[in-house]
Amino acid sequence: MYSWESDHVQSRQDKREAILATALRLFADRGFVGTPTSLISKEAGVATGTLFFYFKTKEDLIDDLYKRIKAEAAQALCRGLKMEKTGKGKLRRLGNNAVTWGMRNPEKKKFLEMFAHSPFVSAGAQEEGMSHFIFLKDIIHDGIQEGVIRDMDPALLFCMMAAAINGLVSRASVVKDPMERDRIIAEGLDFVWNGMKT
Amino acid sequence: MYSWESDHVQSRQDKREAILATALRLFADRGFVGTPTSLISKEAGVATGTLFFYFKTKEDLIDDLYKRIKAEAAQALCRGLKMEKTGKGKLRRLGNNAVTWGMRNPEKKKFLEMFAHSPFVSAGAQEEGMSHFIFLKDIIHDGIQEGVIRDMDPALLFCMMAAAINGLVSRASVVKDPMERDRIIAEGLDFVWNGMKT
DNA sequence: TCCAGAATTGACTAGTCAGTCAAATATTCT
DNA sequence: AGAATATTTGACTGACTAGTCAATTCTGGA
Known part of the structure; x- marks a missing residue:
């Protein structure tokens, strides 16, 4: 053929x-x-x-997938970010983008989760993956400067935001009714926002 | 010998x-x-x-460990809970207990994490594991009744609380200085609390 | 002391899987 | 076309692992 x-x-x-x-x-x-x-x-x-x-090896395949998905996720997080002028707006948009991407790409989200919790992860890939997200630190930093975010350890804020949104997507994913799901997503984003705002 | x-x-x-x-x-x-x-x-x-x-099998060993650790964790979460009269007090105590246990038992925490993200988990063990945590639903419910917690989906609150605290422990674990670490834990617990309070 | 059953041992089996390689096929270049 | 190179194939290998089992040792009771 x-x-x-x-x-x-x-x-x-x-x-x-x-x-x-x-x-x-x-x-x-x-x-x-x-x-x-x-x-x-x-x-x-x-x-x-x-x-x-x-x-070359199975691990190479996994690393390749990881880098690719991580880059794609970072790109998705940035959607429309430029249009937001305030730190608050940027952060809200960020949360929305994260949830949207997670809901639309369950396999990729699962993959990233598994990768993060897998003990046999190449440190190199781990590092390169994180490099795509440096801009988040800046946004958080700006938010603190603006006074809309409480002055806490930026790394902590980053960790907790990521973890909380992850939990939110997990929960929202099992809800079938679209109306109810949207309500839950809104509630979840409020949780995150209230957690960090001043 | x-x-x-x-x-x-x-x-x-x-x-x-x-x-x-x-x-x-x-x-x-x-x-x-x-x-x-x-x-x-x-x-x-x-x-x-x-x-x-x-x-009998390797999986039996894993399941056994899982049940045991889950039960121990549930017990640890309850420490001093009876003494708290208000829903607010209970929830604060809960958060503290969770962080404390996670920090003191990194291997067990890691194990639970891996287990949760492992695709080959016996549904039975998963279910029994969760059964130890039913009391949490009640506490959350009481908190909402009291009006100290925002009226949101209890399952969502549970998910996000667990995820956020997990993120907090991860972050706090890499901080060596005890003073700074305590500060970060306090900040993290504030994040969680602000996220759910009315 | 002697026995029955519980606990322990480690060589062995049957199966799985990542990765190889020599041969075959397709593509590109001259 | 024909040579050189790139891609594709699948049978095969070597390493590894969960679990078995017949033989041995230990234990507590009669």
Whole structure:
């Protein structure tokens, strides 16, 4: 079968993408260790050797996914941030963006969670992942300067914000009714906001 | 060598405890899958067969640890709770207890975290684990009745409180200076409290 | 002391999985 | 076209691991 004969046209480089997409799906519901590379390649429609042609090791594949998702998440957090002039506005927008992204990308969120709690994480990837989020420190810092945020340890604020929003998304994800879900998201964001405002 | 000759007197039933303690330590820093049963038995000073004499499978061992730690954590959360008369007092005490326990038992905290994010968790253990925490729902409910807590979804409040405190402990754990650490804990608890109070 | 059952041992098994490699196929360049 | 290079394949290997089991040792009671 030649690609120009197929319904599923797949250029050669797309195999790499197919592997990444399949890996994400499988990792999210079976975990890193519960997902053999053989299964990834099978579900992606490639041979085992092909997977190792594109990724030197399984860990490389995981790290690659991590960096990619982390970068995408950082980008999503920034959506519309420039338009907000006040620190308060920026922070509110940030929270909204975070929740929206988490709700829309459950597999990616799960992956990031698993990665963070996994003991076999390459320190390098961990570090590069965080580098995308430096701008958050600035926003928090500005908020404190403006006096709209309580003067607390910025790293603590960052940790607690992230954790609380994570909890919020987990809770909101199990609520089926869209109206109720929106109400819960609003309540959750209020929780975060009240926690940090002066 | 007979036990009465040894400096490390170890009655027969203590092997079970030795296995559990060793497993906790190893799981906490290598993860479930990164810790072979052979290593657990070796470090606990027993034969491989002995481990499987006390625990039918590796998963049984993990579940057992989980139930035990969960029960202990629930107990720790309750310390001094009876003495508090108001909902506000109870909730403040609760937060303090949670942080204190998390800081004092990093391995157990890590274990619970890993367990929660592990995809191969027995639903039974998960359920029994939660059963120890039903009393929290009541406290939250009382707080809302009293009017000291904002009227929001109790499950959401529970999720976010747990997540935020978890984030707080993570952050506080990396701070070496005791004074600064105490300040951060106080700030963190304020965050949680401000998030939920009316 | 002797026995029955509980506890303990560690060599062994059966299976799994990450990663290799030589051969085959496709693509690009001249 | 034909050579050179890039990609793809899947059978295979070597390492590792959960769990077994027959044999041995320990323990408490008669």
